[in-house]
Amino acid sequence: MAAKKTSAKSNTSAEELKGYYRDMLLIRRFEEKAGQLYGMGLIGGFCHLYIGQEAVVVGLEAATKEGDKRITSYRDHGHMLACGMDPKGVMAELTGREGGYSKGKGGSMHMFSKEKHFYGGHGIVAAQVPLGAGLAFSDKYKGNDNVTFTYFGDGAANQGQVYEAFNMAALWDLPVVFVIENNQYAMGTSQQRSTSSADIYTRGQAFGIKGQLVDGMDILAVKEASEAAVAHCRAGKGPYILEVKTYRYRGHSMSDPAKYRTREEVQKVREKSDAIEHVRDLLITGKHATEDELKAIDKEIKAIVNDSAEFAKTSPEPALEELWTDIYADA
Amino acid sequence: MAIEILMPALSPTMEEGTLAKWLVKEGDTVQSGDILCEIETDKATMEFEAVDEGVIGKILVADGTEGVKVNTPIAMIGEEGEDMSAAAPAAAAEAAPAAEAPAPASVPAQAAAPVAVKDTSPDWPEGTEMKQQTVREALRDGMSEEMRRDDSVFLMGEEVAEYEGAYKISQGMLAEFGSKRVIDTPITEHGFAGIGVGAAFGGLKPIVEFMTFNFAMQAIDQIINSAAKTLYMSGGQMGAPMVFRGPNGAAARVGAQHSQDYAAWYAMIPGLKVVMPYSASDYKGLMKTAIRDPNPVIFLENEILYGRSFDVPVLDDYTVPFGKARVWREGDDVTIVSFGIGMQYALEAADKLAEDGISAEVIDLRTLRPIDYDTVLASVQKTNRCVTVEEGWPVGSIGNHLSATIMERAFDYLDAPVINCTGKDVPMPYAANLEKHALLTTDEVVAAVKQVTYR
Numbered sequence: 001m002a003a004k005k006t007s008a009k010s011n012t013s014a015e016e017l018k019g020y021y022r023d024m025l026l027i028r029r030f031e032e033k034a035g036q037l038y039g040m041g042l043i044g045g046f047c048h049l050y051i052g053q054e055a056v057v058v059g060l061e062a063a064t065k066e067g068d069k070r071i072t073s074y075r076d077h078g079h080m081l082a083c084g085m086d087p088k089g090v091m092a093e094l095t096g097r098e099g100g101y102s103k104g105k106g107g108s109m110h111m112f113s114k115e116k117h118f119y120g121g122h123g124i125v126a127a128q129v130p131l132g133a134g135l136a137f138s139d140k141y142k143g144n145d146n147v148t149f150t151y152f153g154d155g156a157a158n159q160g161q162v163y164e165a166f167n168m169a170a171l172w173d174l175p176v177v178f179v180i181e182n183n184q185y186a187m188g189t190s191q192q193r194s195t196s197s198a199d200i201y202t203r204g205q206a207f208g209i210k211g212q213l214v215d216g217m218d219i220l221a222v223k224e225a226s227e228a229a230v231a232h233c234r235a236g237k238g239p240y241i242l243e244v245k246t247y248r249y250r251g252h253s254m255s256d257p258a259k260y261r262t263r264e265e266v267q268k269v270r271e272k273s274d275a276i277e278h279v280r281d282l283l284i285t286g287k288h289a290t291e292d293e294l295k296a297i298d299k300e301i302k303a304i305v306n307d308s309a310e311f312a313k314t315s316p317e318p319a320l321e322e323l324w325t326d327i328y329a330d331a
Numbered sequence: 332m333a334i335e336i337l338m339p340a341l342s343p344t345m346e347e348g349t350l351a352k353w354l355v356k357e358g359d360t361v362q363s364g365d366i367l368c369e370i371e372t373d374k375a376t377m378e379f380e381a382v383d384e385g386v387i388g389k390i391l392v393a394d395g396t397e398g399v400k401v402n403t404p405i406a407m408i409g410e411e412g413e414d415m416s417a418a419a420p421a422a423a424a425e426a427a428p429a430a431e432a433p434a435p436a437s438v439p440a441q442a443a444a445p446v447a448v449k450d451t452s453p454d455w456p457e458g459t460e461m462k463q464q465t466v467r468e469a470l471r472d473g474m475s476e477e478m479r480r481d482d483s484v485f486l487m488g489e490e491v492a493e494y495e496g497a498y499k500i501s502q503g504m505l506a507e508f509g510s511k512r513v514i515d516t517p518i519t520e521h522g523f524a525g526i527g528v529g530a531a532f533g534g535l536k537p538i539v540e541f542m543t544f545n546f547a548m549q550a551i552d553q554i555i556n557s558a559a560k561t562l563y564m565s566g567g568q569m570g571a572p573m574v575f576r577g578p579n580g581a582a583a584r585v586g587a588q589h590s591q592d593y594a595a596w597y598a599m600i601p602g603l604k605v606v607m608p609y610s611a612s613d614y615k616g617l618m619k620t621a622i623r624d625p626n627p628v629i630f631l632e633n634e635i636l637y638g639r640s641f642d643v644p645v646l647d648d649y650t651v652p653f654g655k656a657r658v659w660r661e662g663d664d665v666t667i668v669s670f671g672i673g674m675q676y677a678l679e680a681a682d683k684l685a686e687d688g689i690s691a692e693v694i695d696l697r698t699l700r701p702i703d704y705d706t707v708l709a710s711v712q713k714t715n716r717c718v719t720v721e722e723g724w725p726v727g728s729i730g731n732h733l734s735a736t737i738m739e740r741a742f743d744y745l746d747a748p749v750i751n752c753t754g755k756d757v758p759m760p761y762a763a764n765l766e767k768h769a770l771l772t773t774d775e776v777v778a779a780v781k782q783v784t785y786r
Contacts, residue, residue: 138534
């Protein structure tokens, strides 16, 4: 699955491409910083990094419009940044501070933004799949043409509730794009060892849901697939499945030594298929951007990430009274 | 400028580790992502990667060093050509805030003083016209009135639409509201509960019917992890304003898998509200309150009660507040506390006890989260004795919780230990005679009252 180095067919402008580069780089640098803060003990518990998978969410988001919803699993930092949530608020949630999106009460796996229509951040594998179908149900009920992007992994694809959701989504023509982020490892179990058939995107066939395999290391391929899926949903034709093949460079969580795969395997993907290098290559060889322009972007991202880390370190811990708030909404 | 590389925390619980092996040496140039060293935690040996690029200056902790505390500087990294011979690690590394002694804001202190306030106001104005209605009809009327009032309310579940409810609760609702708002689901509890919760996140107010709460065990993750906890986890940004409803507890001769009372299970969960009514007027009034409540509400019904008739007030908009118990019968000798179908045994027992000259006060909790402790405590302070009555299992029951609360807050008022009457601690048997023995009986309640009143 080598990245396509010269994807020419595209409705993507140079500005848009630079924007994707920027968004992907933001995710990567943010995650690296999160890893660093975890090592320093500033982030606790579980912390699942998105490094390697950046093209998936940035490509999917390229086809969204205001009002579209997104929901995902616990590997959620990338999705939050890609939909425009403030890196400061995300990082401060990771450090469990008052300035975090959930006032420090959710943590890495449980963050939300009503404003950006980001519905979590869910720690129970695959629970977000029926929830995403339900969000789509709410849009259909209200009669608008919004779409819900429901992200889950190759591991979650083996949970029964995924197929319960597929069935009802198809039965009721719910406007939901099921995005299977296949990073090839369900924690430490490779797809070959966990999944009876290799092609997860075909699993909607039994329900009459169209599925498509996408190269998740190629931002333009992801974007194109996202546009097709979204058009299908907006037209009222029901759900759509995208299996996006990707790869995570880091362990499942910070405490995973990743002994189930070789260092060489990871290194090979990094060298040959890295999604950010691919965009960089498209920009430079296509003469859409100069090295200096990209350096300026790098610098800008570095500053944003450093600011977010600074904010996350200095934002105070939540007041103890917060322990007792937000348990019930006022009747 | 030299940067310190600190001993990383590589698991949620790691405090120290062994620096097993350096894979770089002083003077090496490293890129972000290069492996610097191997570190043994209590769980595994982990590779530790460089985050910054630069040249390894001084290695401060040698191969094989054990017990290296997290955040100890282990090496210095600098820019190419930088002289780091003088670079010494800063004394106190930037580190996580020291763990403070836990000092959670306390639950409001529970005084052992008498509870003065007892809200005994009636649920309807004096002189209100009443009509006889079954629980089934009252429940349907409660839902229908709210659906007329609010377009975002809809009903979903197995057989709720065309079949008009497996227990005929939703009779006439499909005809009135149409298939957009009265929705038959496939037999897929986990899935449709999740879709219901997602729809609530999306701004609707679903009523999710479970054909019985026994089947909701397949969906309990969505109820608890998704519906009950999201408001808290989102810092108040979003939650699940919805109702999960259906029959709960034993019906008759349906065996162990269809005969469980979940009252205590759900009542344990912060973020849920839990309702378990007895009378038709409460079914109606509490259902309307449940639908309007902006939180997930568990509404536990009872199949045996569905056909029972009670007086229901004829009012345009009759609601019953959560957290307010109903005193069905005033008395002086003992307080009997119950809820749901347990009330049937409590009231029958009170009648029998009256024949023996024992005056029982009978309290229907109606809601189990919140619980109206004050009404119970005020009554116990008057009668000095208490018996709790419920059909569920004895371990971790609502009665256990009430006993503890009474002990903590009204110990000095008690003249006898509180007794919990519950279902027997067995899966529900099928055989008619065994089932009868597994269930609670009125005679058991009578016997318990006689025990606490020393008769």
